[in-house]
Amino acid sequence: MPVLNRAADMKDEIAALRRELHQNPQTAYEEEFASNLIAQKLTEWGISFKRGYATTGIVATIEGQSTTSGKTIGLRADIDALDIVEKSGQPWASKTPGKMHGCGHDGHTAILLGTAKYLQETKNFDGKVHLIFQPAEEGGRGADKMIEDGLFNDFQCDSVYGLHNWPGLPLGRMETRVGPLMANVDEFVIEITGKGGHAAMPEKTIDPAICAAHLVTALQTIVSRNAAPVDPLVVSVTNINVGTGAFNVIGDSAKMTGTVRSFTEDMRQFARKRIEEICAGIGATFGAKVEMTEFIFGTDATINTEAETHFAASCAAKILGADNVSTKADLCMGGEDFGSFLKVKPGAYVFMGQGTKQDSPHNHGLHSPFYDFNDDLIPIGMSYFTALVEEAMPLKK
Numbered sequence: 001m002p003v004l005n006r007a008a009d010m011k012d013e014i015a016a017l018r019r020e021l022h023q024n025p026q027t028a029y030e031e032e033f034a035s036n037l038i039a040q041k042l043t044e045w046g047i048s049f050k051r052g053y054a055t056t057g058i059v060a061t062i063e064g065q066s067t068t069s070g071k072t073i074g075l076r077a078d079i080d081a082l083d084i085v086e087k088s089g090q091p092w093a094s095k096t097p098g099k100m101h102g103c104g105h106d107g108h109t110a111i112l113l114g115t116a117k118y119l120q121e122t123k124n125f126d127g128k129v130h131l132i133f134q135p136a137e138e139g140g141r142g143a144d145k146m147i148e149d150g151l152f153n154d155f156q157c158d159s160v161y162g163l164h165n166w167p168g169l170p171l172g173r174m175e176t177r178v179g180p181l182m183a184n185v186d187e188f189v190i191e192i193t194g195k196g197g198h199a200a201m202p203e204k205t206i207d208p209a210i211c212a213a214h215l216v217t218a219l220q221t222i223v224s225r226n227a228a229p230v231d232p233l234v235v236s237v238t239n240i241n242v243g244t245g246a247f248n249v250i251g252d253s254a255k256m257t258g259t260v261r262s263f264t265e266d267m268r269q270f271a272r273k274r275i276e277e278i279c280a281g282i283g284a285t286f287g288a289k290v291e292m293t294e295f296i297f298g299t300d301a302t303i304n305t306e307a308e309t310h311f312a313a314s315c316a317a318k319i320l321g322a323d324n325v326s327t328k329a330d331l332c333m334g335g336e337d338f339g340s341f342l343k344v345k346p347g348a349y350v351f352m353g354q355g356t357k358q359d360s361p362h363n364h365g366l367h368s369p370f371y372d373f374n375d376d377l378i379p380i381g382m383s384y385f386t387a388l389v390e391e392a393m394p395l396k397k
Helices: 005-023 032-044 105-122 142-148 208-219 221-226 265-286 306-320 338-342 377-392
Strands: 048-053 057-063 072-078 128-134 160-170 179-182 184-193 234-242 253-262 289-297 302-304 347-355
Touching: 005 032, 005 105, 005 377, 032 048, 032 057, 032 105, 032 128, 057 105, 057 142, 072 105, 072 338, 072 377, 105 128, 105 160, 105 377, 128 142, 142 338, 160 338, 160 377, 184 208, 184 265, 208 221, 208 234, 208 253, 208 265, 221 234, 221 265, 253 265, 265 289, 302 306, 302 338, 302 347, 306 347, 306 377, 338 347, 347 377
Parallel strands: 072 128, 072 160, 160 347
Antiparallel strands: 048 057, 057 128, 179 302, 184 253, 184 289, 234 253
């Protein structure tokens, strides 16, 4: 089936909701505006739901014309925003200083809301669909919190599916892959304690800036010389705080933070161990105390299951055409906590293009202050989610 006519007809209505969400962004576990708007529309459309999962999360349920199949499916959208000052220049830009829907979660939420309205109207399936509106995807481990709060105990899902808009792909194209798609996301904190003094007499100091400089270089050898080239790994130092601000003073301490990206549990544990060893070695070399004080295991890798990935691709192909659907997406070192759902349920996560040929906010990268979600993706996303439900749980002829 191509894009559903009803989904196309609903585009303006659902896009208006998306833009309302965009104007009122809130970050992890504070998404009260989004949660209340979702609850308002579900109530208006006569859809049952339960609130309170991971504080602001909502799970809605729609039963098909029949439920004799006993089948269930979960569809997920993330609802949180980012700490970004928006520069998109759109009429519906954020009204909340320092907060922005810079990753398109407003669009994902709108797509799932539109899907909810359509499925409630048609009920053209045999089974139940659970619509998961998840908070705190951006580093807050909202998926884990929803699971801890009983998501899958309260709402049985045979499989679960999610999507993400992708500015790097043209509108009308979808990509995914079997197995790892997005990476583990971990963070580290390193603290260096040296000995401060006069910059004209460096021999009387233990300079933490020198330790930090050598440490940044040494940490890169984890990727270039310790990890096999076929095992993707990123180690990035993103912040170094050292010095007093004075031109002639060597400070006595430094702090470094960064991120580690990998795809396997063995690799993330290996990277943690090597960071500790390198810290100890640099400390011994310069006579400083260098230690990794924190290694924070964050988002788990998003690993698609095989059958569900091929099923998702087949549903997308019915809408976009087989030539516009690929199951050979490049590995992405970005993170997505949908991986936590996939650790306990089979399912698939896909990238849906939103890029245009014209210069547009839709082409700016995710987390860019110039980014904006492409509302033309709404009927495509609605049609895709609908296809998943109707193809997985078809009504008997």
